[in-house]
Amino acid sequence: MPVNPELQGRVFPPVPSYLVGREKVREFSRAVFATNPINVDPEAARAAGYADVVGPPTFAVVLQEATLAQLLAEPDAGIDFSRVVHGDQRFSYSRPIVAGDELTATLTVASVKSLGGHSMVTAESNVVDQTGAHVVTATSTLVVRGDE
Amino acid sequence: MSALPVLDDLTVGDVVARADFTLTRDSLVRYAGASGDFNSIHYRDDVAVSVGLPGVLAHGMLTMGLAAQPVVDWVGDPGRVVDYQVRFTRPVLVDAESGAVVSVSGKVGQLDAEGQTARIDLTVTFGGETVLGKAQLRVSLAP
Numbered sequence: 195m196p197v198n199p200e201l202q203g204r205v206f207p208p209v210p211s212y213l214v215g216r217e218k219v220r221e222f223s224r225a226v227f228a229t230n231p232i233n234v235d236p237e238a239a240r241a242a243g244y245a246d247v248v249g250p251p252t253f254a255v256v257l258q259e260a261t262l263a264q265l266l267a268e269p270d271a272g273i274d275f276s277r278v279v280h281g282d283q284r285f286s287y288s289r290p291i292v293a294g295d296e297l298t299a300t301l302t303v304a305s306v307k308s309l310g311g312h313s314m315v316t317a318e319s320n321v322v323d324q325t326g327a328h329v330v331t332a333t334s335t336l337v338v339r340g341d342e
Numbered sequence: 343m344s345a346l347p348v349l350d351d352l353t354v355g356d357v358v359a360r361a362d363f364t365l366t367r368d369s370l371v372r373y374a375g376a377s378g379d380f381n382s383i384h385y386r387d388d389v390a391v392s393v394g395l396p397g398v399l400a401h402g403m404l405t406m407g408l409a410a411q412p413v414v415d416w417v418g419d420p421g422r423v424v425d426y427q428v429r430f431t432r433p434v435l436v437d438a439e440s441g442a443v444v445s446v447s448g449k450v451g452q453l454d455a456e457g458q459t460a461r462i463d464l465t466v467t468f469g470g471e472t473v474l475g476k477a478q479l480r481v482s483l484a485p
Contacts, residue, residue, distance in 0.1 A: 225376035226407030
């Protein structure tokens with residue numbers, strides 16, 4: 195089944211809010227070899243002007259995960275997870291993610307394109323904080339391989 | 343902690359960051375837990391082979407995550423990365439015994455004096471071949 199072209203422009207309901215924990219930021223930092231003190235030491239983060247430890251540049255993938263799960267589970271999407279390859283990824287920040295933030299992510303399907311039997315789905319997860327202010331947009335392009 | 347680089351002191355083409363990272367299977371399990379990506383092609387040879395892969399691969403997002411770190415260390419503050427994008431072009435195969443070495447270098451790709459930002463272009467290689475395409479970070483150098 196090909197990817198449903200009518201997905202383009204679809205906006206999903208926001209996923210439940212995510213409270214960024216200090217230990218989660220530290221755990222993620224260690225996993226991506228982030229050794230900057232601002233990632234792991236609350237004192238260093240405060241000295242640099244942050245309320246608590248700061249997530250590495252790719253930390254927003256943790257927020258994005260739940261939104262992409264919505265897309266893959268959408269009954270009429272036609273996306274077979276076993277055929278999905280991650281093509282491109284981008285994070286555009288208005289401000290860094292800091293432990294203590296309560297964040298909410300909303301997924302929009304920016305585009306669905308066909309290319310040589312494959313489909314390319316670009317999904318934008320828009321992340322806002324507890325005041326509604328934009329924090330980061332995480333954009334993934336998923337390549338869904340066609341039937342061989 | 344390093345001092346904030348000064349935009350006016352930079353020239354397009356300057357190499358500002360360089361580092362090698364050794365990934366092991368343990369690194370992949372650690373990243374799976376931290377990120378929530380438990381796709382078993384990242385820790386089970388039998389599953390990787392059954393879907394036509396030569397073996398266990400590193401998560402693309404792990405490669406993307408670590409590749410930013412030399413630039414973060416250069417700029418001195420992870421909060422100064424305002425934009426980061428990559429294209430995943432080749433997999434990083436992680437051998438069960440010897441692991442995999444991923445090499446990262448970053449050079450100045452563009453300078454924006456008005457916006458006080460620098461674009462750093464990354465070259466990320468494994469086994470002599472690039473694994474990320476169009477890998478670019480934009481960092482704020484505003485004093």
